[in-house]
Amino acid sequence: MVSSELDRERDYVAKLYARLDDLRSDAQRQLERVHRQDVGGNHQSRSERDAFARVFEDRIVQLNEVDERLAFGRLEAAQPDTSAAPDAESNADADADADESPYRYIGRIGLRDENLKPILLDWRVPQAGPFYQATAATPMGIRSRRHLLSRGRKIVKIEDEIFDGASITDAEASTLQGEGALMASLSAERTGRMHDIVATIQAEQDRIIRSELPGVLVVQGGPGTGKTAVALHRAAYLLYSFRDRLRSSGVLVVGPSRAFLQYIEAVLPSLGETGVVLASVGQLYPGVDATAEDVPEVAVVKGATEMAALVERAIRSRQRVPAESQVLDVNGEPLTLEPQVIANAINRAHESRKPYNEARVTFVKTALNDLTRALAAQLRSHGNTVDEDDYGMLREDLRSAYDVRVALNTAWIPLTPQKLLQDLYARPQWLAELTPSWSPEKRALLRRDRDAPFTVSDVPLLDEAAEHLGEHNERNAAVDREAKKQRKRDVENAENAIRNMDVEGLVHAEDLADTFAEQASRATTAERAAADRTWTYGHIVVDEAQELSPMQWRLLRRRGPLRSFTIVGDIAQASAASSARSWNEAVAPLVGRAKRGEGWRLEELTVNYRTPTQIAEAAQEMAERRGLPVTRSTSVRESEWPITTVHSTLEAVRADRQIASLGTTGVIVLPGILQRTFETLSAALPGEVGLGAAGLTRQVAVMTPQEAKGLEFDSVVIVDPEGILTDIPRGASALYVAMTRPTQRLTFVIEPDVVG
Numbered sequence: 118m119v120s121s122e123l124d125r126e127r128d129y130v131a132k133l134y135a136r137l138d139d140l141r142s143d144a145q146r147q148l149e150r151v152h153r154q155d156v157g158g159n160h161q162s163r164s165e166r167d168a169f170a171r172v173f174e175d176r177i178v179q180l181n182e183v184d185e186r187l188a189f190g191r192l193e194a195a196q197p198d199t200s201a202a203p204d205a206e207s208n209a210d211a212d213a214d215a216d217e218s219p220y221r222y223i224g225r226i227g228l229r230d231e232n233l234k235p236i237l238l239d240w241r242v243p244q245a246g247p248f249y250q251a252t253a254a255t256p257m258g259i260r261s262r263r264h265l266l267s268r269g270r271k272i273v274k275i276e277d278e279i280f281d282g283a284s285i286t287d288a289e290a291s292t293l294q295g296e297g298a299l300m301a302s303l304s305a306e307r308t309g310r311m312h313d314i315v316a317t318i319q320a321e322q323d324r325i326i327r328s329e330l331p332g333v334l335v336v337q338g339g340p341g342t343g344k345t346a347v348a349l350h351r352a353a354y355l356l357y358s359f360r361d362r363l364r365s366s367g368v369l370v371v372g373p374s375r376a377f378l379q380y381i382e383a384v385l386p387s388l389g390e391t392g393v394v395l396a397s398v399g400q401l402y403p404g405v406d407a408t409a410e411d412v413p414e415v416a417v418v419k420g421a422t423e424m425a426a427l428v429e430r431a432i433r434s435r436q437r438v439p440a441e442s443q444v445l446d447v448n449g450e451p452l453t454l455e456p457q458v459i460a461n462a463i464n465r466a467h468e469s470r471k472p473y474n475e476a477r478v479t480f481v482k483t484a485l486n487d488l489t490r491a492l493a494a495q496l497r498s499h500g501n502t503v504d505e506d507d508y509g510m511l512r513e514d515l516r517s518a519y520d521v522r523v524a525l526n527t528a529w530i531p532l533t534p535q536k537l538l539q540d541l542y543a544r545p546q547w548l549a550e551l552t553p554s555w556s557p558e559k560r561a562l563l564r565r566d567r568d569a570p571f572t573v574s575d576v577p578l579l580d581e582a583a584e585h586l587g588e589h590n591e592r593n594a595a596v597d598r599e600a601k602k603q604r605k606r607d608v609e610n611a612e613n614a615i616r617n618m619d620v621e622g623l624v625h626a627e628d629l630a631d632t633f634a635e636q637a638s639r640a641t642t643a644e645r646a647a648a649d650r651t652w653t654y655g656h657i658v659v660d661e662a663q664e665l666s667p668m669q670w671r672l673l674r675r676r677g678p679l680r681s682f683t684i685v686g687d688i689a690q691a692s693a694a695s696s697a698r699s700w701n702e703a704v705a706p707l708v709g710r711a712k713r714g715e716g717w718r719l720e721e722l723t724v725n726y727r728t729p730t731q732i733a734e735a736a737q738e739m740a741e742r743r744g745l746p747v748t749r750s751t752s753v754r755e756s757e758w759p760i761t762t763v764h765s766t767l768e769a770v771r772a773d774r775q776i777a778s779l780g781t782t783g784v785i786v787l788p789g790i791l792q793r794t795f796e797t798l799s800a801a802l803p804g805e806v807g808l809g810a811a812g813l814t815r816q817v818a819v820m821t822p823q824e825a826k827g828l829e830f831d832s833v834v835i836v837d838p839e840g841i842l843t844d845i846p847r848g849a850s851a852l853y854v855a856m857t858r859p860t861q862r863l864t865f866v867i868e869p870d871v872v873g
């Protein structure tokens with residue numbers, strides 16, 4: 118019986134793959150046809166051809182990405198299913214039609230057969246919801262749920278849950294959905310790359326993934342509860358369900374470091390979604406890619422909200438009315454510049470309410486006009502004839518006179534955000550004038566050389582400064598209006614082109630219009646968004662959000678004025694010195710004084726999918742003893758190995774390497790012995806050891822607790838845990854993070870005798 122069911126599923130899934138292959142061949146054929154098209158020298162036709170080519174290329178990439186575990190579930194309706202109704206705004210219409218069969222297959226994307234009958238439902242359509250949500254007590258019209266476990270394209274196992282109405286309550290049943298499939302997925306070796314969890318999303322996670330788009334959603338959960346996984350699947354869900362709203366504004370995913378982004382970067386493409394902007398907190402100011410961290414005391418100062426006012430004061434102080442009148446040399450003619458002329462020009466410029474550099478144009482113009490009149494009057498008083506026609510020439514003389522340029526530049530210095538910050542840090546005298554209430558020690562923390570690279574905590578300060586200074590590419594209402602008109606034209610052109618090419622139904626006009634726009638600017642929407650400081654995203658996902666400083670939150674508020682955010686993190690893991698101690702405090706810069714439930718909503722995750730019970734409990738105990746606000750979670754697995762303690766890092770790593778089922782080992786050490794540990798291990802295990810982010814794809818990766826944030830390894834070796842507790846600020850959080858990285862095994866190296 119079981120084997121014939123297995124065969125039945127294999128046949129069905131083979132049919133799905135055949136359809137996938139057909140669609141891929143179709144797209145390939147269309148692409149070749151487009152390439153063969155003779156468009157001559159006509160620019161419009163060439164760009165249309167390229168746009169078509171791009172749509173088909175993207176489609177082929179998407180179909181390739183979803184090949185692995187294309188279908189992973191089947192629902193059996195209690196009665197024949199006639200409930201399906203497409204979601205208004207979503208693409209669900211492609212996937213959700215009703216049919217007579219009691220079965221609905223669930224997969225990574227939706228597929229229809231040649232007669233347009235749905236044969237596979239995209240996991241994101243509402244009709245797929247019961248696959249994740251149905252329970253014995255609340256079967257949601259479902260008789261049974263089946264998980265299809267596959268290797269490559271082959272189904273290797275099926276696993277059924279029957280909701281037959283027997284008097285089982287949710288409390289009696291396992292709280293896990295598709296337990297066998299989940300366990301198989303959890304016990305797979307780690308590779309240094311995060312995988313999607315689409316086949317085994319659990320009910321509490323699914324509720325968060327499908328939560329409504331608007332508003333600020335905070336997801337709190339202990340380590341390993343799937344916060345990152347949930348955040349990424351939510352991004353995929355939103356992009357699919359609100360395609361029209363999000364396609365042009367884009368989605369931003371912010372993570373703590375480059376290593377972390379590298380760890381998660383494959384998840385969204387495997388869900389068929391590309392075009393999301395992934396950025397670390399050091400990359401949020403275009404043109405700067407900061408990786409260096411300030412020491413904690415400095416980061417605290419730079420991260421505090423008062424820095425916003427300091428930046429503003431610093432900029433204002435770059436406009437100065439001279440105390441006395443000055444005599445300027447204008448082509449040999451001495452001309453007196455009265456302070457009142459500068460004061461008047463500054464006032465006029467302020468009235469324009471434009472950012473600093475744009476208002477400066479008004480300032481220069483007003484000052485030059487006043488000086489022109491003064492110069493003309495002076496020349497007349499010397500007996501020269503000067504009439505209105507000569508004013509233009511006089512203004513030019515003034516504009517090009519060295520003395521005038523120096524005087525106007527001194528009164529209103531042209532600034533870039535970079536220069537402002539460099540000056541602020543390199544000129545203690547100026548900083549002291551701007552911060553009369555600060556202690557000299559506090560000021561000294563900001564002191565640094567002009568050519569020192571910008572740090573991660575400088576990024577929001579640069580952005581704050583840019584906000585006041587204004588930019589040349591500042592978008593204004595006229596530009597926005599023109600962009601809207603252009604979009605309308607692009608969509609109309611796309612509709613025409615689709616009719617001409619005879620590919621109606623195969624290509625969406627909106628997709629083609631996107632590629633027109635991309636062609637015009639030679640960049641994808643994501644690339645344009647990432648390069649534009651004034652870009653406003655339709656949705657922002659923030660991971661490890663507990664680490665963010667108030668200044669970083671202010672920056673994100675500017676990127677997401679619609680306040681549509683998914684914020685995931687764990688307050689107990691906060692190790693940055695400037696991070697908040699509660700979510701209320703953390704999100705205040707984003708939502709103002711709004712209380713939970715008004716300005717933002719909170720969800721919790723309670724099941725630990727990563728760390729085995731023994732290790733999770735030891736970590737939680739350690740953290741609670743040190744007063745961290747731990748969110749207790751229940752682990753779904755036990756470990757085969759006890760937590761061990763040794764004296765040699767090399768011995769610990771060698772022991773791991775001898776266990777065949779362990780894929781990766783993370784060696785977590787204090788920054789001071791990072792390099793030395795890496796070198797010793799590399800010498801003993803050539804080719805196997807990597808350092809920091811770059812090392813993630815090696816079997817052994819050596820990193821600091823800070824870098825380990827958000828990552829996971831089959832085994833973790835923590836070198837000098839006492840040192841981690843005492844030598845770094847918020848050491849307990851750092852050790853808690855380190856202890857909760859393993860999926861299987863944990864070793865402490867105390868009083869190390871070989872390395873570090």
Ligand SMILES: Nc1ncnc2c1ncn2[C@@H]1O[C@H](COP(=O)(O)OP(=O)(O)OP(=O)(O)O)[C@@H](O)[C@H]1O
Pocket residue numbers: 299302303312313314317318319322338339340341342343344345346347686687690726727826827828829857
């Ligand atoms: N429903 C699920 N099915 C399969 N695997 C899951 C599921 N939920 C989470 N996982 C796995 O559990 C591990 C931990 O998930 P994730 O990294 O998202 O947790 P986290 O809450 O962000 O952890 P941390 O706070 O420690 O960074 C990952 O390997 C993830 O793939």
